[in-house]
Amino acid sequence: MSTGEITRPRAFFEIVDGSLRHYRQRFRALVVLFVPMAIAQLVVGFVGGLMQIEGMKSAEDIDVGASMGYVGVAGLSWVLFSILYFIAYGGSIRLVAEDLLGRTMSASDAWRFGVRRFWPMVAIMVVVTLALALVIAPLLGLGILGGPIGIALAVPLMIGLVVFLSLRLMLAYQVLLVEDLDAGTAVNRSWDLMRGNLLRGIALGVFLALLVSVVTAPASILGMGWVFFIDENGEIQNHTAFWSLMGLSQVLGAALQLVTAPLTSMLWTHFYWDIRVRREAFDLRSRLERVGGPPDPPSPSTSSAST
Numbered sequence: 001m002s003t004g005e006i007t008r009p010r011a012f013f014e015i016v017d018g019s020l021r022h023y024r025q026r027f028r029a030l031v032v033l034f035v036p037m038a039i040a041q042l043v044v045g046f047v048g049g050l051m052q053i054e055g056m057k058s059a060e061d062i063d064v065g066a067s068m069g070y071v072g073v074a075g076l077s078w079v080l081f082s083i084l085y086f087i088a089y090g091g092s093i094r095l096v097a098e099d100l101l102g103r104t105m106s107a108s109d110a111w112r113f114g115v116r117r118f119w120p121m122v123a124i125m126v127v128v129t130l131a132l133a134l135v136i137a138p139l140l141g142l143g144i145l146g147g148p149i150g151i152a153l154a155v156p157l158m159i160g161l162v163v164f165l166s167l168r169l170m171l172a173y174q175v176l177l178v179e180d181l182d183a184g185t186a187v188n189r190s191w192d193l194m195r196g197n198l199l200r201g202i203a204l205g206v207f208l209a210l211l212v213s214v215v216t217a218p219a220s221i222l223g224m225g226w227v228f229f230i231d232e233n234g235e236i237q238n239h240t241a242f243w244s245l246m247g248l249s250q251v252l253g254a255a256l257q258l259v260t261a262p263l264t265s266m267l268w269t270h271f272y273w274d275i276r277v278r279r280e281a282f283d284l285r286s287r288l289e290r291v292g293g294p295p296d297p298p299s300p301s302t303s304s305a306s307t
Contacts, residue, residue, distance in 0.1 A: 030262035090114035123183035219253035
């Protein structure tokens with residue numbers, strides 16, 4: 001990263017361009033962080049496929065024991081996937097921030113940092129989820145009570161409020177992990193930082209959604225192909241083709257997720273940095289801290305003597 005890119009406010013496409021180039025420079029370290037998550041995703045994908053096969057069978061052919069086993073393994077795998085994702089996401093945010101501060105952080109140090117900050121990140125997730133639930137539940141209830149007209153009015157309002165709240169709280173993880181604040185303070189600070197930046201936040205969210213959709217589309221399309229090798233009773237017709245296709249789609253999906261997950265943290269952290277540069281001259285303060293801090297203000301006695 002060149003100094004000129006991180007010490008001044010940047011336009012939206014400059015943030016995107018800078019993030020992509022930064023991502024290429026630190027690709028290896030960022031991807032290494034998410035490897036455990038990708039392995040857990042493979043397990044989730046395979047078990048999910050087996051559950052779908054079981055679900056396609058007729059009622060008398062379903063193996064209840066196997067179905068319950070799949071559910072249990074899928075649940076545990078998903079929990080493990082979520083934990084590993086949170087750790088990697090937190091570590092990647094701190095790694096990107098350290099780069100922007102002019103310091104270098106290794107993937108192992110970033111992972112350990114993510115582990116240490118795991119529970120505060122979970123606390124933020126709980127707070128955000130509760131906030132969204134408090135918005136969704138009343139509107140959904142009013143919509144149901146109001147019939148078709150109520151639903152027609154409630155659903156757009158609900159979507160709008162969910163988007164608004166999600167964006168206002170989007171930078172809570174960056175605040176938590178870069179500024180080392182507690183979860184509650186991080187949520188409040190994200191709310192403040194996003195004031196006046198919602199349109200740029202929406203643009204970044206849409207860009208990320210489109211980018212991830214395009215990149216992961218091949219795995220999604222490939223993942224639907226195994227259905228053609230299952231008959232109406234849920235029996236596999238061509239085992240070689242079926243397992244080859246399922247394996248390829250799951251491995252490709254995990255690999256693509258491995259590429260897109262760090263890009264998400266990279267883009268939002270660059271966005272967070274730009275807001276702080278605009279509002280707080282964060283770049284100047286950080287550079288002063290690296291060279292020993294800003295000079296102390298003159299004491300009253302010194303000022304009096306000079307006058």
